[in-house]
Each structure stands twice: as C-alpha cells, then as structure tokens.
Amino acid sequence: MKNVLLIASACLLGILSTVGASLPYPILPPLFANAAAGDSLTHFLGLPPKLLFAIALMVNPVGLLIGTATLGSLSDRYGRRPLLLTTALGAALGHMLTAWALAIRSYPLFLLARFCTGLLEGNGSIVRAMLAERLQGMLRNQALSWLNGSFYLGWLVGPLLAGLTIGWGLTVPFYVAAGFLLLGALLVTLALEREVKPAGAAWWQVARERHAFNLLRHPGLRTLFGVQLAYTCGVTAFYEFYPLWLVEVGHYGTRAISLANVGMCGVMTASSLVAGRQNRDDPLRRAAWLAAVVALAIATLGTGKLWIGLVGIVAFGLPHAFYNAIVQVWAADRFSDHGQGAVMGLLSTTFCLANIVMAAVGAVLTLVDTRLVLVLGALMTAWSATRMRAWARVPASDPATDPGRDGGAAQ
Template sequence: MKNHLLIATACLLGLLATTGASLPYPILPPLFAAGAADNLNHFLGLPPKLLFSVALLINPLGLLIGNAVLGPLSDRFGRRKVVLVTAAGAAVGHVLTAGALAMQSYPLFLAARFGTGLLEGQAPVVRALLAERLEGDLRNRAMSWFNGALHLGWLVGPLLAGVTIGFGLSVPFYVAAGALLLGATFCAVALNKEKPHGAAGSWWSVARERHAFNLLRHDQLRLLFIMQLAYTCGVTGFYEFYPLWLVEVGHFDTRGISLVNVGLCGVMTLSAAFAGGPSKLDPLRRASFHAILVAILIASVALGNLWVGMAGIVLFGLPHAFYNATIQGWAADRFGGHGQGAVMGLLSTTFCFANIVMALGGAVLTLFDTRLILLAGAGLSAWAAYRMRAWRWQEAHVPASNAAES
C-alpha cells in the first residue's frame, strides 16, 4: 500500500472513532443537569449527577476492554479484519443508543454505550499499522497526524451534536452510524487483505492470553503505565467534567458547549499537525514540560472565573497534542519489540482506564463541587510530569546495564 493511502485511511479511522465517542459530551450535561425529570435522568430515583457520571463511565469501560484486546487480536488475525468488524459493530451501537434515548431507557443507553466503546477501541490497531509499515520521521509525523484526526473527532462529534440535535435527540447518533458504515466501506477498499499470523488460537483465547496488560510484567512498561495513568487521569477528568463546569458556571446549553469544544479541538488538531516533527531534546524531557503545562491549564479552569476557564479549556489542546506525539513515538521506538499492537494498546487502554477512574471520582466529588475533580486531575498530571523528569535523570545517571528492562 502506498504510504499516503495508509496515512489517509488511518486518519479517517481515527476521526470516525472519536467522533462517535465524543458525540454525547455536549448532549448529556444539559440532559442530566438541567433537563426536565424523566425516566432517563431520574432512573430508580437516583441523583441526576450520579446517573450522569455513570453514563460517562460506561463508554470508557468498553473502550478499556477494546483497547486492551483489539491490538493483540490484530497482531494475530490482521489489522483489516479487526477494523472492519469493529466499525460495523460500532455503527449498530450508535443505532441502539439512539433508540435508548427515544425510549428514555437508561439501562439500554448504558448497554449501547458500553458496546460502542468496546468496538471503537481501534486506535492501537491503527497505530500498529503506522508503526510497523513506516519508519523514522515519517512514522512520527504520521502518528501525529493520526492524533490530529483523533482530536478532530473530538471537535466533529460535539459539533455534529450541536448542529443536528435540533432535529431530535436521537438524530446525531443515526448520523454517526451512517458515517461509520461509509468509513468501513472505504477501509475495505483501501486496506489490503492480510493472512493471519502468529500462534494459532481462537479470537477469545488470543484476547484472553495476549491482552495489553500482559506487558505490565516488564518493569519499565509498568513504570510507563503508572506515569501515563497519572497524566491521563488529569486529561480525562478535564474532558469529562469541563462541560458540566460550563453548565454550572456559565449556564451553557448543548450548542454553547459545542462552540467552546470547537475552539479546544481546533487548537489541538492544528497543534498535532506540527507536533511530530524532529527535535534534539530528550523525549521524556519534552513530555514532562508539556505535562506540566497541561496541569496548569486544567487548574486554571477550576480556579478561574468563566473567561479564564474558557481560555484554559481552549489552550489545553496545544501542550496535550505535543505530549501525545512525543510519548507515542518514544514508546514505539523503545518498546516495539513487544509487538506494536500490544504497546499501542497499552497506551490507549491506560487512557480508557483513566476515564473510568475519573468518572468514579467525579461521581463523588461533583456532589460537593465540580471544581474538585478538575483540581485532582491537575495534581495527577503535575505528578506525572515530575515522574518523567525523575525517569530521565535516572537513565542519564544509572549505567545502561542496570537500567536495562527486566
């Protein structure tokens, strides 16, 4: 396959995946925090904020499992097959989500969002495609462009919600389902068929025995997981709860949240277009610098007024895009021998696990003050920046024989 076609296909997949994942973010806060009481936002008489936090948690739970197993599955059965099956399945998940909203069925909504998340965890599969078929600066730039497509999906999803929700609460999800089916058709044409490789085994046995968490048996990959988990807890806490902050502080509706998100994702997408370029600075040093900037901007949302917080939300996209490009390229170079699908799966799974952690934390903290979960996330990202500096210092001062991975 020509490199430009591979990169274009990867970016399309990234765009469609995060468009579907981000679609509910501007829809749910007004529905649960400011909507009229109904069977959806008062299920079993539970507090709407608690139901909102669980609704945020369930999709990342599916993504967590999907990201952990889809990369290794594609290592065994081929990237193309995994991509096509999951894209079609995620489209069905969006249709079920639309039906759940129309029927005001909270259990069906949770089940549909879980299944959609499970099948939208394609990022490690696509990153593995790029990592194994491209090399050097082109690979780093391609991964950065793929990240840009993922970020663009976080813009397109909420924007799609804002534009189409006037036609009905379910309409955005039907549109997302149709887009996924069109994307799957394009990928079927663009991606070459592959022969299964590796050890024999069923889908279930490969998913059970070769999931990304198996990498945690290695000391340095375990350290990467802990460091990345702390950073992404800050990021996911920000993603999940800044819309609720906008509702509470600025009384924003779905369209207002979508407009702020346009600014954030526009900055993030533009930054990602340049973030994969070569640099003479050590990757961990660069990642640490970007992580501390992210922590400062998240804290500015929690501690500032509406205008300071909105500026922090939009500017967040700049250091976060550069952080992602840096850490993913470094991990591909350093740990690729463990299988690019598994390594990229570990990074994506960490992000999903952080979503769950912060959704659970937010379910408690937002009952007191939404700013508390944002401050907790800022602190965790700042700790991750410190830990990256310590890792870099250790590698610079410990003999290579002692620093080698166990």
C-alpha cells in the same frame, strides 16, 4: 503513493472512530443538569441526575478499556483489516441502539449501548500499530502525529455535529454517527488488502493470553503505565467534566459547549500537524515540561471564573498535542520488541482506565463541587510531570537502573 494511501486511510479511520465517542459530551450535561422530574432516563431508580450522568460517562470507557486491551493484540495475530472492519460495523450498530434507548427513555439500555459502542471503538491501537510497523524514521513520527490530529479532529467534529443536529431531535446525532462508521467500514474494505486468517489458537485465547496488561510484567512498561495513568487521569477529568463546569458556571447549552470544544480541538488538531517534527532534546524532559503546562491549563477551571476557564480550555490543546506525539513515538521506539499492537494498546488502555477512574471519582466529588474533580485532575497531571522529570535523569546507558531500558524486551 502506497504510504500516502496508508496514512490517509489511517487518518480518516481515526476521525471516524472518535466522532461517535465524542458526541455525548455536549448532549449529556444539559440533559442531566436540567432533568425534569419523573423522567425515567434522568431519574432512574430515583438516583440523583448528577450521579446518573457520571455513570453514563463511565460505562463507555469501561467498554473502551476492554476493547483497547485486546483489539491491538488480536490484530497482531489476525491482521488489521478484519478487526477494523468488524469493529466499525459493530460500533455503527451500537450508535443505532443508543438512539433507540434515548427515544424510549431507557437508562439501562442506554448504558448497554454505550458499553458495546465503547468496546468496539477501542480500535485506535490497531490504526496506530498499522502505521508504527509499516513506516520508519521521520515519516513514522509525522504519520503518528497526523493520526493524533485526526483523533483530535474527531473530538472536534463529534461535539460540533451534536450541536448542529440536536435541533432535529435528540437521537439524530447518533444516527449520523452510525452513518460515518458505515463509511469507515467501506473505507477499510477499499483501502486495505484482504488478509488470510492464520491457524492456531482461538481468538478468545489470544485475547486472554496477549492482552495489553500482560506488558506490565516488564519494568519499563510498568513505569510508563504508572506515569501515563497519572497524566491521563488529569486529562480525562478535564474532558469529562469541563462541559458540566460550563453548564454550572456559564449556563451553557449544547451548542455553546460545542463551540468551546471547537476552539480546544482546533488548537490540538493544528498543533498535531507540526508536533511530530524532530527535536534533539531528551523526549522525556520535553514530555515532563508539557505535562506541567497541561496541569496548569486544567487548574484554571478551579478558579470558577468563566473567562479564565475558557482560556484554559482552549490553551489545553497545544501542550497536550505535543505531549502525545512525543510519548507515542518514544514508546514505539523503545518497546517495539513487544509488538506495536500490544504497546499502542497499552497506551490506549491506560487512557480508558483513567476515564473509568475519574468518572467514578467525579460521581462523588461533583455532588459537592464540580471544581474538585478538575483540581484533582490537575494535581495528578502535575505529579506525572515530576515523575517523568525524575525518569529522564536516570542514566539511559544503564539497563539495571533505567526503567525504560527493558532488559527482557527481546525475550
């Protein structure tokens, strides 16, 4: 019963932590693509609306990058409960600030609010670490897979919530998101036991000395970081710019984008329910094959054909769900000596860094053609598939040649 409550609490927190982050995806593209002249939000400093849109996409992942790089390690030190409670309450305030910025049409305040919200919503690594350290064997594999499904469900519910509530006003979805996060804070209070804060270094010293990027000193984790960064660059290019692609190619509005997102995230959520099952095949070989399929799905948008792109958008969810389940479980097993919070934080941080990189690249490429950034993303994911395939061929029994065998892990 204790494990059931733990898994249920983690999955609910996973949903709540991504609902707010995914809200702007169907809201911002129509807002900036159909910007009216003179609007201080969409024509800030006279800059092109597409450029402002790309910056608006990038600032939230910048906050996420900092949050995910430090929150996992801080929770290793100070406990999961206080960090989850603080971040949930803070993110709720961030969404309220976002709504206010939209109401007064302030682009700088909007950026600040999205940055702060991202900083505090980088708590997914804490939830993953909580499951990875308290569960074992097949149950842990399934729990991490179900948690992934909860994150995917949040990406479904957020845009769907935006589509259903946008009719009542541009700010309403963000106030609703704040309410969900307050509910998440209540859940943390009820579900997790109070933890005693240990004596020792101040939190900023722990954040500086034990952030996720410190793991890159170890060769195996450096290799994982490079492969995962290439993969997630493709994935984030897809996430960030397929809504804009739908606006330009299919003339979609917020509600239509939300429906397309429902199809994709529905497939991801359903797939995650079975993605954690045991398989005798080499995990890196399976991950490489799945990454290649993900690259193909992203590449369909490069055709510029609406129906082909829609098939690719929905189909993307199946291989991506299985890929995440495989890589997270493999990393939790292989690098557990470094601390589950730090390892899961590195995986989450890689995703955030990819968001920033592709938003910056997309800010330039979309001024020419939105398809360019999508095709580039597909190529990067395909490259990661080839690197994982090569990694899988290295003899796992030889720590000197296998980058996944981190000889310094136990130091």
